[in-house]
Amino acid sequence: MTEQVKCVLHNINKPKKFGTWDTCNVAVTDTRCIFAKLTSDLLKKAAAEANQKGKEEGKGFFSRWGDQMSATSKYGDRYLNMSADDVLKENPDNFAIDHTEIKAISFKQKQSVEDADKVIRRIYGEVTFDTNRGKTTYQMGGMPVNDIAAMRAILGDKVRG
DSSP: OOOBOOEEEEEEEEEOGGGOEEEEEEEEOSSEEEEEEEOHHHHHHHHHHHHHHHHHTTOOHHHHHHHHHHHHHTGGGGGGGSBHHHHHHTSTTOEEEEGGGEEEEEEEEEEEEEOTTSSOEEEEEEEEEEETTEEEEEEESSOOHHHHHHHHHHHGGGEEO
């Protein structure tokens, strides 16, 4: 039986130099977490596919634009229909960590920003993977409650926060 992706932690960012970062999705299987790097080429391809599909469906510019935004923000969902090995092979920078190597995955709310009229409230967070290789912290543009619950269903008490 082929190892299948059970859930995805979407769009986490690893800070680099000069305010830049690498973005990845974490495809979680029953046995490992696969860190799949999200490159600009992959995002361009996803946006182009969404735009073309919208044109074929006769959608207008703004509707297609919304579809493009959705396609790039939920790019990791495509891993749910792929084998784990295919996710790992998608990019040479992708890597996996076996669940046996994971000590804890901790989610923490870092900052909450409210608009002056309180219409918009953004919650920024971080996730730390504590493994036998050490700790690595990623930034998130929100607190992905559904992703956390799905990971907890697979990894149990290793997922905190």
